[in-house]
Amino acid sequence: MTVPVLEVDRLVVDVLVEGEPRTVLHEVSLSLGEGEALGLVGESGSGKSMTARAVARLLPPGARTSGTIRYGGHDVRTLKGGALRDYRGDVALVFQDPRAHVNPVRRIGDFMTEALRTLHGVDKHTAAKRAAAALADVGIADGERRLEQYPHELSGGLLQRVVIATMLLTEPKLLLADEPTTALDVTTQAEVMAILDELRQERGMALLFITHDLDLAGAVCDRTAVMYAGQIVETRESAKLHEDPLHPYTAALVTARPAVDRAVDRLAAIPGRSVSAFEAPDGCPFAPRCPHAVDACHQERPPAEYVDGGLVRCIRADELRGRLAEEVAFHD
Amino acid sequence: MTAVAVRPAGHRSGRATGVARFVARRLVMLVATLFTSSFVIFGALYLAPGDAVSTLSGSRTLSPQAVAALREQYHLDDPFLARYFQWLGDTLLHGDLGTSITYREDVSSVIAARMGVTFQLVLYAALIIVVVGVGLGLLSGLRGGVVDTSILVVTTVFAAVPSFVAATVLLSAFAVGLGWFPAVGTGEGLAGTLWHLTLPAVALALASLAIVSRITRVAVRTELGREHVQTAISRGIPYPALVRRHVLRNASIPVTTVVGITIASLFGMSAVVEQTFGLGGLGSALVEASLARDVAVVQGVALVFVTAFVVVNTLVDVAYAVLDPRVKAGSRAS
Numbered sequence: 001m002t003v004p005v006l007e008v009d010r011l012v013v014d015v016l017v018e019g020e021p022r023t024v025l026h027e028v029s030l031s032l033g034e035g036e037a038l039g040l041v042g043e044s045g046s047g048k049s050m051t052a053r054a055v056a057r058l059l060p061p062g063a064r065t066s067g068t069i070r071y072g073g074h075d076v077r078t079l080k081g082g083a084l085r086d087y088r089g090d091v092a093l094v095f096q097d098p099r100a101h102v103n104p105v106r107r108i109g110d111f112m113t114e115a116l117r118t119l120h121g122v123d124k125h126t127a128a129k130r131a132a133a134a135l136a137d138v139g140i141a142d143g144e145r146r147l148e149q150y151p152h153e154l155s156g157g158l159l160q161r162v163v164i165a166t167m168l169l170t171e172p173k174l175l176l177a178d179e180p181t182t183a184l185d186v187t188t189q190a191e192v193m194a195i196l197d198e199l200r201q202e203r204g205m206a207l208l209f210i211t212h213d214l215d216l217a218g219a220v221c222d223r224t225a226v227m228y229a230g231q232i233v234e235t236r237e238s239a240k241l242h243e244d245p246l247h248p249y250t251a252a253l254v255t256a257r258p259a260v261d262r263a264v265d266r267l268a269a270i271p272g273r274s275v276s277a278f279e280a281p282d283g284c285p286f287a288p289r290c291p292h293a294v295d296a297c298h299q300e301r302p303p304a305e306y307v308d309g310g311l312v313r314c315i316r317a318d319e320l321r322g323r324l325a326e327e328v329a330f331h332d
Numbered sequence: 333m334t335a336v337a338v339r340p341a342g343h344r345s346g347r348a349t350g351v352a353r354f355v356a357r358r359l360v361m362l363v364a365t366l367f368t369s370s371f372v373i374f375g376a377l378y379l380a381p382g383d384a385v386s387t388l389s390g391s392r393t394l395s396p397q398a399v400a401a402l403r404e405q406y407h408l409d410d411p412f413l414a415r416y417f418q419w420l421g422d423t424l425l426h427g428d429l430g431t432s433i434t435y436r437e438d439v440s441s442v443i444a445a446r447m448g449v450t451f452q453l454v455l456y457a458a459l460i461i462v463v464v465g466v467g468l469g470l471l472s473g474l475r476g477g478v479v480d481t482s483i484l485v486v487t488t489v490f491a492a493v494p495s496f497v498a499a500t501v502l503l504s505a506f507a508v509g510l511g512w513f514p515a516v517g518t519g520e521g522l523a524g525t526l527w528h529l530t531l532p533a534v535a536l537a538l539a540s541l542a543i544v545s546r547i548t549r550v551a552v553r554t555e556l557g558r559e560h561v562q563t564a565i566s567r568g569i570p571y572p573a574l575v576r577r578h579v580l581r582n583a584s585i586p587v588t589t590v591v592g593i594t595i596a597s598l599f600g601m602s603a604v605v606e607q608t609f610g611l612g613g614l615g616s617a618l619v620e621a622s623l624a625r626d627v628a629v630v631q632g633v634a635l636v637f638v639t640a641f642v643v644v645n646t647l648v649d650v651a652y653a654v655l656d657p658r659v660k661a662g663s664r665a666s
Contacts, residue, residue: 056566088568100559103578105585105656114577115567150657170567 004031004070005174005206006055011067013054021064022278024050026231028067029304029311032174037200037207039217039238041253042227043274048210051227052176055208056093057084071174089119092167094196096179098159102151109147112166120170134165138195157188164195168203175200178210193220214253218242226250229285230277231301236310244325246312249286251324284314292320354653362646369638370423373631374416405430423635430628434621439632442617447636449518450602450613452525454640456533457540458595465541466587469548473556473583474575483545490542495601499535499608506531516610532609536601540594547590551583558582585656592648596641 013025025047032038040048053059055069057076069076071087079087095101102111112134113127122130132143138161140146151159160180167175177196181189197220200207211217217224218238225235226249234247245251252270272289275281281288283298290297294316302313307321314320385394385402394402402408407415422428429439472483493501507515519528555561561578569577603615614633621629653659 058562058566085568085570088566091566093563093566095559095563097559101563103560103564103582104658105582106577114564114569118569118573119567152658 004033005036006030006032006208007068007070008051008055009068009070011051011054011065011069013050013059014064015050015060016062022276024230024277025054026229026277026280026301027304028227028230028232030225030232030235032206032208034173034206035200035204036223037197037209037221039221039224040208040210040227041212041214041217041224043212045274045276046227047230047277048212048227049178050230052093052178052208052210056091056176057088058093085119089115089170090172091174091176092170092172094160094163094167094175094177094180097183098156098163099151099183102159102163104151106150107147108149108151108154108162111151112147112162112169115166115170130169131165134169135162137168137199138162138165139191140165155188157184157192160184160188160192161195164192164199168199171203172205174206174208176208176210179212180209181216182211189216196220214241214257226253229275229280231285231313232304232311233286233314234310234312236312240308240310243328244308244321245328246307246310246317246321246324247286247314248290248292248316248320248324251327252289254328292316292323351650351653354659355650358646358649362642365642366639369642370420370635371416373634373638374419375412377627377631378412429632429635432621432626432629434624434626434629439628442629443614443632443636446612446614446617449529449611450599450606450615453529453532453536453602453606453611453613454595454598456526456529457537457598460533460537461541461544461594462591464537465544466548466591468541469545469587470552470580472545473549473552474579480549483549487542487545490538491546493538495535495539496604496608498538499532499605502531502535503608518611529611532605532611535608536598536605540598544587544591544594548583548587551586552579555579555582585652588651588655589648592644592651596644596648599637599640 008028008030011025011028012023014021014023016022028047028051030038030040030051040051042048050059054065055076057079059065065077072090074083074087076087102108109128109131112131113122113124116122116127116130117124128144128147131147135143135146140158140161146154146158146162154162160183164180175196180196181192184192193216196207196209199205207221209217209221214224218241221238223235224238224241225232226241226247227233228249234241234245234250236246236250241250242254245254249270255268256270270289275285277285281298283300284290284293284302287293287297296315302315304311304313305317307317385399385408407418410418419430422430427440429443431437432439432442435442468483468487472480503515506512513531514528517528519525556579558578561574564574564578599615601615602613603619605611606613606616607619614636617629618633618637620626621633
């Protein structure tokens with residue numbers, strides 16, 4: 001891999017909940033090369049979105065961070081003023097619900113060209129032309145008409161494509177996509193994903209793709225990181241994640257997916273409920289739900305270790321390796 | 333939720349006709365509302381205790397000739413609906429609202445003589461509400477901290493002060509005590525009018541100003557927290573543009589509604605303030621006429637107030653449709 005575009009190292013984030021600091025991310029480390037796609041997978045509350053927010057500098061007021069988020073030789077956490085604006089120009093975000101993320105009382109054209117006009121000094125006419133061209137890039141043919149419309153006049157899928165086209169106008173180097181297809185129906189999902197993937201490959205953009213869908217992440221991303229209780233428990237090549245998981249949580253996630261090719265009486269579920277970082281017990285946060293937990297698992301947090309080109313936080317990773325692969329194989 | 337079908341009505345011209353249609357519908361509703369309220373106002377005369385003649389005469393003892401004249405003038409021997417349409421016809425076609433028994437003059441000329449000061453007063457108070465109320469709300473919502481807390485304390489006090497108390501306090505402090513403003517009367521010319529109407533307008537505006545300021549504050553805070561504002565921040569839009577284009581623009585929708593309703597309600601509230609400051613406006617005419625049981629004047633003034641209220645509300649609705657492009661879609665479903 002070349003020099004990473006984004007490098008997050010042992011990022012810890014505390015946010016204020018009713019005045020009390022609560023840990024939401026614990027030593028999150030990841031890196032993303034030019035044109036590379038990294039999937040970030042986990043349940044609700046596992047810290048996926050918080051990771052994207054920290055990278056985008058959109059943490060809620062009062063949040064405290066430690067560790068580093070390195071981009072272009074700077075620590076993103078300390079950027080200010082013009083440098084922060086430049087960084088924001090380089091990093092684009094696509095969120096889950098396009099309807100909430102586009103100002104409902106302004107026209108599509110206004111939304112699309114806003115950054116060009118206010119930040120890059122592009123005149124209105126040129127900006128509109130470029131916006132219509134960007135719409136064509138994401139498969140919206142009648143761009144000029146769309147620019148005159150309001151967000152409520154467009155369907156969710158169409159609006160999400162508008163958002164993606166908008167983000168591309170400023171030619172970002174890094175795209176953070178936070179569940180960009182969750183609010184869309186399945187066929188639209190596939191279209192939007194195809195557009196994202198194509199654009200990434202054409203433009204050499206790095207993509208951090210956040211989803212709760214392990215298969216979707218695997219389909220789009222070179223590597224996938226699995227999050228649990230505010231930490232990344234495993235980062236691995238997406239293909240291997242399904243066949244040869246290193247962490248028992250990953251194995252449990254893979255087993256819990258419903259199979260498409262046959263009906264089952266009952267879906268496999270992980271016993272217990274998922275916990276947030278602040279309520280995680282001492283030791284491995286997954287230990288209370290882990291079928292392979294031993295006494296040592298409850299003692300201290302497992303460090304991240306390299307196993308077979310992947311990074312895993314499990315003290316039994318080496319000895320469990322074959323067994324987890326069998327569990328997954330039996331399911332499939 | 334089903335996916336919203338994309339309508340071709342998105343063009344500027346399409347939106348313009350949409351707004352025009354919306355305005356037309358509002359105008360029809362305006363007329364219907366006025367029609368209904370005129371009926372209620374007219375009917376109230378006959379719901380008052382005692383018979384219509386004694387109500388109309390203000391319970392004075394009248395000669396049989398005078399009673400006959402009253403019965404004739406008000407068509408009291410005709411059926412109710414016939415009387416109503418007769419009255420409505422006189423009002424609409426001839427501007428004839430009957431004769432005041434206390435002023436011994438046409439009600440329409442009583443109203444015409446007193447309308448000016450009330451509208452000036454309401455306009456002045458409305459201006460104060462918009463400038464100061466919205467201004468304080470913006471400051472409070474955008475700044476936070478000590479500024480916010482101070483404004484919150486002051487507006488809480490203002491909101492709790494009824495206009496008759498405000499009027500009395502302002503009168504004794506700034507007119508009687510400090511002598512900065514006149515205590516009574518309306519003054520001559522623009523400067524004189526402004527000078528004379530300042531205290532009454534402030535008294536009238538104070539409580540509403542506080543409410544508008546707090547609504548503005550909440551609206552600004554709500555908009556600041558919206559996800560689309562987050563998107564704009566994440567795109568690096570500079571703060572002034574962010575506030576202007578996304579926060580103020582969107583907050584203007586709820587603020588306009590509240591400002592409109594508040595201003596519409598000032599007409600009714602003007603009675604108290606006009607009485608305190610000795611302004612011979614419609615409000616004080618209403619109070620005096622009610623006390624003197626001068627039914628024709630009460631009816632006439634009530635009709636003017638209701639009309640003003642309904643017209644202001646219609647203007648607000650139209651402003652709403654212009655400000656919020658989603659209103660058009662919503663009104664189609666209704």
